[in-house]
Amino acid sequence: MKHGRRTLRRITRLAAVGGLICGGLMVSNAMAGEPADGGAGTGGVAAAGDVGARLVERLGTERTAGSWIGADGRPVVAVTDEDAAAEVRRAGARPQAMRYSMRDLRSATETLGEAPRVAGTAWAVDYASNKVVVRADSTVSAADWSQLSEVAEGIGGSVEMERTAGSFVPRLNGASAIFSGSGRCSAGFNVTNGQENFVLTAGHCGAVGTTWFQNEQGGGLVGTTVAGSFPGDDFSLVRYGDGDAFDGTNAVDIGGGQEVRIIGAANPVVGQQVFRSGSTTGLRSGRVTALNATVNYREGTVSGLIETTVCAESGDSGGPLLAEGLALGVTSGGNGDCTNGGTTFFQPVTTAMNVLGVSLVDGGARTGDGIAAGSATPAPSATASAPAAAEPVQPVEPGTPGAARQTVTGIVDVRTFVPGLAIIGISLIGLLFAHRYLSEQADRRSYRSQYAQSWG
Numbered sequence: 001m002k003h004g005r006r007t008l009r010r011i012t013r014l015a016a017v018g019g020l021i022c023g024g025l026m027v028s029n030a031m032a033g034e035p036a037d038g039g040a041g042t043g044g045v046a047a048a049g050d051v052g053a054r055l056v057e058r059l060g061t062e063r064t065a066g067s068w069i070g071a072d073g074r075p076v077v078a079v080t081d082e083d084a085a086a087e088v089r090r091a092g093a094r095p096q097a098m099r100y101s102m103r104d105l106r107s108a109t110e111t112l113g114e115a116p117r118v119a120g121t122a123w124a125v126d127y128a129s130n131k132v133v134v135r136a137d138s139t140v141s142a143a144d145w146s147q148l149s150e151v152a153e154g155i156g157g158s159v160e161m162e163r164t165a166g167s168f169v170p171r172l173n174g175a176s177a178i179f180s181g182s183g184r185c186s187a188g189f190n191v192t193n194g195q196e197n198f199v200l201t202a203g204h205c206g207a208v209g210t211t212w213f214q215n216e217q218g219g220g221l222v223g224t225t226v227a228g229s230f231p232g233d234d235f236s237l238v239r240y241g242d243g244d245a246f247d248g249t250n251a252v253d254i255g256g257g258q259e260v261r262i263i264g265a266a267n268p269v270v271g272q273q274v275f276r277s278g279s280t281t282g283l284r285s286g287r288v289t290a291l292n293a294t295v296n297y298r299e300g301t302v303s304g305l306i307e308t309t310v311c312a313e314s315g316d317s318g319g320p321l322l323a324e325g326l327a328l329g330v331t332s333g334g335n336g337d338c339t340n341g342g343t344t345f346f347q348p349v350t351t352a353m354n355v356l357g358v359s360l361v362d363g364g365a366r367t368g369d370g371i372a373a374g375s376a377t378p379a380p381s382a383t384a385s386a387p388a389a390a391e392p393v394q395p396v397e398p399g400t401p402g403a404a405r406q407t408v409t410g411i412v413d414v415r416t417f418v419p420g421l422a423i424i425g426i427s428l429i430g431l432l433f434a435h436r437y438l439s440e441q442a443d444r445r446s447y448r449s450q451y452a453q454s455w456g
Contacts, residue, residue, distance in 0.1 A: 048075040049269030059084050061102040066127035069271030098130040100158045108132045108158045115151045118144045124293035124307045131160045137167040137335055166335035168295055170204040177279040178212040178222050186319035188330040190250040191358040197246045199238040201318030202330050203230030231300025234332040235352035250361040252320045254283040265349050266326040274323045278316030281338045286310030295345050305345040311338040321346045
């Protein structure tokens with residue numbers, strides 16, 4: 001009998017503890033913020049990324065082939081000789097021996113760029129595999145595939161060809177939706193030159209002169225596109241018109257009544273966890289898989305893009321890519337969807353702002369329902385060009401003490417966070433009742449024992 005009670009006690013406690021562990025893991029995984037030092041958090045990622053970038057710059061393009069963030073949060077540097085590997089180890093990074101140097105890989109991408117253009121294709125350097133990966137979507141014909149494969153074979157083993165589902169298209173339509181007569185796009189980030197207010201969004205959303213509204217019926221004037229570049233690049237400026245569309249803030253809506261204040265701009269790092277918000281699919285996360293990617297849309301070729309595993313769908317174009325409150329890019333296009341996954345490309349904001357001569361608005365979190373935006377001065381012509389007096393945008397380095405204090409870490413996946421809390425609560429209640437029940441049983445046994453001893 002005692003053995004049975006001990007077994008019951010053990011099972012009850014194990015079940016409760018298991019529930020606590022399960023709930024704790026769900027809550028932990030629901031939090032988007034990551035460790036601040038040396039881990040995968042943006043501060044740690046930026047610091048690790050800086051280490052890798054400095055090593056690549058110092059060792060040169062013949063002895064290295066890029067750097068990325070490993071699963072453990074440490075910087076990894078591709079090297080082509082043992083001396084370079086030893087220097088990488090001394091710097092606290094992990095070397096990875098590779099066959100092809102960055103010079104080889106860049107030569108391969110240049111050859112691909114000089115070949116006849118094939119719409120529906122994209123390529124980028126995959127540092128981890130040490131190859132230029134060329135993808136062709138479902139719209140690429142067998143003849144074009146064969147022609148491109150011949151180019152790849154002529155380059156050699158540094159190029160890998162892949163067929164991919166779906167099609168590479170600009171994701172026309174986004175975090176706060178803006179509407180024009182030709183479709184829907186997304187407000188990206190608020191930018192300024194100190195004189196006028198602008199939305200930085202995707203260039204393919206609309207040509208110069210396009211007027212944007214807050215709803216499909218043409219109500220609530222947002223502003224007019226005054227500068228942009230597409231194809232080639234994929235960015236544009238929408239100057240705010242008179243009215244209340246701009247409220248002086250710079251925050252990104254991430255759904256559920258939550259928003260993230262934008263505190264600066266940065267360049268992403270391969271392997272970094274990032275988030276995208278759009279009016280069609282809301283908040284989504286993924287990893288940076290490549291930089292300086294090239295995509296051959298039907299409308300033209302766009303280069304210098306950020307390649308990610310974040311999904312997107314029609315309606316998400318122009319929406320913000322961010323991490324820990326830092327602006328990284330605006331949604332350009334890709335393939336797939338948020339049911340089956342896919343590849344999505346982003347225009348880097350640092351490049352766009354430097355060309356346009358604007359900077360991010362320094363504003364607090366939004367308090368009203370207006371579209372968050374900023375102040376910026378556009379280039380005078382249809383094709384964006386940086387004004388002579390514009391100061392280059394200096395990316396924020398989240399690893400520095402000042403930036404670390406401002407880093408936003410509160411992005412939460414409510415679908416996982418709430419059930420996790422529920423499991424923790426149920427487990428605690430179960431543990432409490434089990435403890436009370438077992439205590440009562442022990443009291444009864446003690447009472448019976450005393451009674452038996454008293455009455456024989």
